[in-house]
Amino acid sequence: xxxxxxxxxxxxxxxxxxxxxxxxxxxxxxxxxxxxxxxxxxxxxxxxxxxxxxxxxxxxxxxxxxxxxxxxxxxxxxxxxxxxxxxxxxxxxxxxxxxxxxxxxxxxxxxxxxxxxxxxxxxxxxxxxxxxxxxxxxxxxxxxxxxxxxxxxxxxxxxxxxxxxxxxxxxxxxxx
Numbered sequence: 001x002x003x004x005x006x007x008x009x010x011x012x013x014x015x016x017x018x019x020x021x022x023x024x025x026x027x028x029x030x031x032x033x034x035x036x037x038x039x040x041x042x043x044x045x046x047x048x049x050x051x052x053x054x055x056x057x058x059x060x061x062x063x064x065x066x067x068x069x070x071x072x073x074x075x076x077x078x079x080x081x082x083x084x085x086x087x088x089x090x091x092x093x094x095x096x097x098x099x100x101x102x103x104x105x106x107x108x109x110x111x112x113x114x115x116x117x118x119x120x121x122x123x124x125x126x127x128x129x130x131x132x133x134x135x136x137x138x139x140x141x142x143x144x145x146x147x148x149x150x151x152x153x154x155x156x157x158x159x160x161x162x163x164x165x166x167x168x169x170x171x172x173x174x175x176x
Contacts, residue, residue, distance in 0.1 A: 004054065004058070005041075005044045005045070005048060005054050005057070005058075007058075007090045008044055008057060008062050008090055008091075008092050008095060009037065009040050009041050009044050009095075010087075010090070011062075011065075011087045011088065011089075011090035011091045011092075012040045012043075012044070012062075012090075012091050012092050012095050012096050012099065013033070013036040013037045013039075013040040013099075014087060014091075015065050015068065015088065015091045015096060016036045016039075016040065016096060016099060016100070016146060017032065017033060017036050017146070018074070019068070019072050019074055019155075020143075020145040020146040020148070020151060020152065021145060022142050022143060022145075022146070023141065023142065023143075023144045023145060024141065024142055027138075027142070028141065028142035029142070031131070031138060031139050031142035031143065032142045032143040032146055034131050035103065035131045035132060035135065035139060035142075035143045035146060035147070036099070036103075036143075036146060038128070038129050038131055038132040039099035039100075039102045039103045039109070039132050040095060040096070040099045041127075041129075042099070042102055042109070042112050042113060042116060042129060042132060043094075043095045043096075043097075043098035043099040043101075043102060043112070043163075044092070044095045045116055046098060046112055046115065046116065046163070046166055046167075047092070047094055047095050047098060047166075057092070061089065061090070062089075062090060062091065062092035062093075062095070063091075063092060063093055064088055064089045064090075064091055064093075065088040065089075065091035065093070065096075066088075067093055067158075068091065068093055068096055068155060069088075071154045071155060071158075072154065072155065093158065093159070094158075094159045094162065096155060097155055097156055097157075097158040097159035097160065097163075098112075098159060098162075098163045100152040100155040100156035101156045101159075101160050101163050102132060103132070103143070103146055103147050103152065104147060104148070104149040104152050104153075104156060105149075106133065108163070108164075108167070109129075109132050109133045110133050111167045112163075112167060113129045113132070113133055115166075115167055135147070
């Protein structure tokens with residue numbers, strides 16, 4: 001069984017980048033991608049906090065991007081070539097929604113990263129979330145669309161309540 005969330009993280013970050021592309025050249029593209037990956041990684045680790053959770057999503061699959069594509073209007077751009085868009089089956093709607101929340105709400109992002117400390121995903125591996133929680137002016141310019149609260153609201157609002165519940169004080173820590 002696969003206990004690695006990298007296919008979910010890669011596909012969900014890719015979906016966010018295609019739905020809310022970077023503004024600028026190659027550096028902006030790289031900065032935007034880092035921010036998307038950090039947000040999606042944090043969201044995936046919160047959503048699937050234990051190795052068993054990660055393994056189960058690896059077996060069952062995350063659900064795909066169909067609803068997200070429909071909400072953002074991206075469904076009209078998807079071609080009939082299944083091989084070209086097979087990666088979309090690894091997009092996790094809840095993870096994308098949680099990542100959108102983290103990208104548009106700095107306080108929620110800080111809470112999320114703090115909640116990850118000491119969890120099974122961060123044990124033994126230093127995790128870097130600086131561009132998510134403390135983006136500088138260049139990061140913000142590069143990810144202007146990706147961090148725009150009004151643009152991301154339809155996606156963020158899908159599962160915001162679940163994320164807020166996961167991060168509420170007094171909830172059991174995210175350890176295995």
